[in-house]
Amino acid sequence: MPSLGMDATLKVGPQGRIVIPSDVRKALKLVPGDRLHLHLSGRRLTLERQQDAVAELRGLGAAVPDSRSLVDELLDERRRAAAHE
Structure with missing residues (x-):
């Protein structure tokens, strides 16, 4: 998804909840009930629509x-590693 060039400061509520501002929800076409994927990398937190995360993974697999x-390659790799133990 192309960058929309938006920034927002969010406040963590008493129960650990955050509210995504309405202009961000509108830009991403988020509606109540949508599922978001949370990724933590070091101290960086990324939220993305679950369908976007799935589409990105499928895109990576499409290049194969x-x-x-890949299953046969993994099995061969595991067999070679087990043979050297």
């Missing part, structure tokens, strides 16, 4: 040719 089996 059908002739390549």
Whole structure:
């Protein structure tokens, strides 16, 4: 998703809840009941729509040719590692 160029300061409520400002919700087309994916990397927290996270992962997998089996590669790697133990 392209950057929308928005910033917001959020306040953590007494129960750990945050409110996403209405202009941000509108820009992202968030509606009540939408699920968000939270990713913590170091001290950086990222929230994204769950469907966007899934689409990004599917996009990564789409670059793998059908002739390549990642499962077979993983199994081969595990077998080689077990043989050296």
